[in-house]
Amino acid sequence: MLETLESLRLLADPATFAGNLLVYALVISVGTALGRLRVFGVSLGVTFILFAGLAAGHFGFTPNPVILGFLRDFGLMLFVFFIGLQVGPSFFSSFRAGGLQLNALCLFGIVLSVVVTIALWAAFAGRIPLAEMLGEHYGAVTNTPGLGAVQEALSVLGWTGADPAVAYACAYPLAVVGIIGTAVAVRWVWRIDPAEEDRRWEASESEQHAAPITFYVEASNGYLEDKPIKVIRQVIGRPFVISRRYNETEGLMSPGPNTRVKVGDVLRCVALEEHKEAVVAFFGKERTDVDLTSEHSPVHSSLILITEPSVNGLRIQDLHLSHYDGTNVTRIYRAGMELFPYQNLHLHLGDRLVVVGPERAVARLAGVLGNQEKKLDHPNVISVFVGIALGILTGSIPIVIPGIPAALKLGLAGGPLVVAILLGRFGPSLKLATYTTNSASLMLREIGISFFLASVGLAAGPGFVAAFTGGDGFLFMGLGLIVTLVPLWVVAAAARIGLRMNYHSIVGLLAGMTTNPPALAHAATLSEKNSAAVAYSTVYPLAMFLRILTGQIVLLLFWTAA
Structure with a gap:
């Protein structure tokens, strides 16, 4: 030994x-x-x-x-x-x-x-x-x-x-x-x-849940007739996203900030729990009997990974989503957290964005954001x-x-x-x-x-x-x-x-x-x-x-x- x-x-x-x-x-x-x-x-x-x-x-x-x-x-x-x-x-x-x-x-x-x-x-x-x-x-x-x-x-x-x-x-x-x-x-x-x-x-987590939630509203407030979504958002003064809009005349679509709301529209909204009541009250009433995410929906939903270095540090508003035919970001996943996509929120490499919109427009946005997971394998030395x-x-x-x-x-x-x-x-x-x-x-x-x-x-x-x-x-x-x-x-x-x-x-x-x-x-x-x-x-x-x-x-x- x-x-x-x-x-x-x-x-x-x-x-x-x-x-x-x-x-x-x-x-x-x-x-x-x-x-x-x-x-x-x-x-x-x-x-x-x-x-x-x-x-x-x-x-x-x-x-x-x-x-x-x-x-x-x-x-x-x-x-x-x-x-x-x-x-x-x-x-x-x-x-x-x-x-x-x-x-x-x-x-x-x-x-x-x-x-x-x-x-x-x-x-x-x-x-x-x-x-x-x-x-x-x-x-x-x-x-x-x-x-x-x-x-x-x-x-x-x-x-x-x-x-x-x-x-x-x-x-x-x-x-x-x-x-x-x-x-x-x-x-x-x-x-x-x-x-x-x-x-x-x-039980405590469900009461204090800070992640975005999804709900449906029907536009029954006469004030809303022909008002753009961006104006409505300013009037309500609460952050929310409308990812889908449906009416019998135009069918189902993914609206942009300039899309005009009609009385009778059914809207799929994403917001924090604390803002839901105000959004529902302003639009008119909540709808719990509809689902605008059917398998054959023309509106496409995709999870996009940010891998393009030029996007790192940009804010949501810098993406100019209105150029992508009504494409909307409804959620952001970062480091195990689920975040609401505030317009001034800075994007990080590695963020995963839930994006809703026409399939081709979503694909174009994915090309801009990168969505190439292998790129993240290279360290930022x-x-x-x-x-x-x-x-x-x-x-x-x-x-x-x-x-x-x-x-x-x-x-x-x-x-x-x-x-x-x-x-x-x-x-x-x-x-x-x-x-x-x-x-x-x-x-x-x-x-x-x-x-x-x-x-x-x-x-x-x-x-x-x-x-x-x-x-x-x-x-x-x-x-x-x-x-x-x-x-x-x-x-x-x-x-x-x-x-x-x-x-x-x-x-x-x-x-x-x-x-x-x-x-x-x-x-x-x-x-x-x-x-x-x-x-x-x-x-x-x-x-x-x-x-x-x-x-x-x-x-x-x-x-x-x-």
């Missing part, structure tokens, strides 16, 4: 680039394989790479420090940048309606976890340095990018003490168990029936590297705060994240094609986080075992569990008792607040609905953003006291 280890050590010579890459390849391969193993239905996933790296580092497989530092920083930057691109389109919209409530609870939980960490650090003043306490904090909240941001800030401040990754690794395993255990305990304490929670969630460059520059901007010994910087974790969120949301408006296929984005994120976790483990490996044999390893585990459980239970109690929140949404909130995929995977086993995933995705962008920044802020605020 010792001879085998010695042979591997010689092969993985840190003096050669190939030897360094061999170490990373072995660590990532072993860690990924072991991360798929389930214990009581729970797996650590990609995070097990950290522990494979700790083991390799303990046995002396330590890469060249320069290469290790490069791959650690590059991996972290790659991970957070593509996370930002993914959540960018929904980041700002997540603060509306129910999302505001979820994000407020998330903010409260994050602040509480920071307060608990500071209180514990003060209680053990003189024994645990602030740097290690923050490492323990990020292990307790299972947030690896936050640890990277703290490590970067420590290097700027000239820290030469213990690597905070050791404390992180000590706290992490119990944190995963604690988060999932809290989800189970909450269900038991409040005697919750998951099936009943599913029914409640479905320019936008990616422009975004990374801007992220690096943004992260290096010093933010001077009076009373703090060093300027605050977003760094390689915060800068690319902020820029990517902004590009994901506003890039198309600036004619930047930021679309990346889900598979490509996931691949790059996984490569990035794998390199980062392996680097952290390899660097902290020599000190990890020592932390348990003669250090504070068990203390870090205990303190980490406090940091994990206190915010989770306070937030869960506030959500369930104070706000009567759905159980599955609470579990998704707790998983998102700690940016913990294993907890979300556990939530998926409790329900066939996506209520937990909705809550998770709603709070995840804010949680990731704040987790990356709060550690640096705490470090700089209390650095002189440390």
Whole structure:
């Protein structure tokens, strides 16, 4: 066995680039394989790479420090940048309606976890340095990018003490168990029936449904006679689309903005639920006994994919649909969301448009929009590297705060994240094609986080075992569990008792607040609905953003006291 280890050590010579890459390849391969193993239905996933790296580092497989530092920083930057691109389109919209409530609870939980960490650090003043306490904090909240941001800030401040990754690794395993255990305990304490929670969630969703709906009206209001649809829309003052019009004289057609309505017309309308009553009242009455979408209808409906770069960033009104013989866009599907086609809504590459109109006109519009799925397989490399460059520059901007010994910087974790969120949301408006296929984005994120976790483990490996044999390893585990459980239970109690929140949404909130995929995977086993995933995705962008920044802020605020 010792001879085998010695042979591997010689092969993985840190003096050669190939030897360094061999170490990373072995660590990532072993860690990924072991991360798929389930214990009581729970797996650590990609995070097990950290522990494979700790083991390799303990046995002396330590890469060249320069290469290790490069791959650690590059991996972290790659991970957070593509996370930002993914959540960018929904980041700002997540603060509306129910999302505001979820994000407020998330903010409260994050602040509480920071307060608990500071209180514990003060209680053990003189024994645990602030740097290690923050490492323990990020292990307790299972947030690896936050640890990277703290490590970067420590290097700027000239820290030469213990690597905070050791404390992180000590706290992490119990944190995963604690988060999932809290989800189970909450269900038991409040005697919750998951099936009943599913029914409640479905009822709530139907009441607050924000996707466009379809309904029929009959024009019985005499004012409407011979009025163009665009005039009627201005008078009503509510956004809606008329996708089909029928009367006995002209038959069935797809109307345009200049089409004149006749009394007696039957119209198929698309609008948000909140505007339906006003639209029906103005036209005259609702019709529930008609269907203008028969199989032999001359009006054609098609789902068109935007793949033409020149369309990226255009607004619906810029398409000039009146030039396409009464063609109408009735819905837009983007990143799993169904949107109403407001005239000033900017189009993104990858959007899918539901288009209704004469078949030839719809085909012409499809040619303009692209509708060639293979085009999206080619990555927008320019936008990616422009975004990374801007992220690096943004992260290096010093933010001077009076009373703090060093300027605050977003760094390689915060800068690319902020820029990517902004590009994901506003890039198309600036004619930047930021679309990346889900598979490509996931691949790059996984490569990035794998390199980062392996680097952290390899660097902290020599000190990890020592932390348990003669250090504070068990203390870090205990303190980490406090940091994990206190915010989770306070937030869960506030959500369930104070706000009567759905159980599955609470579990998704707790998983998102700690940016913990294993907890979300556990939530998926409790329900066939996506209520937990909705809550998770709603709070995840804010949680990731704040987790990356709060550690640096705490470090700089209390650095002189440390």
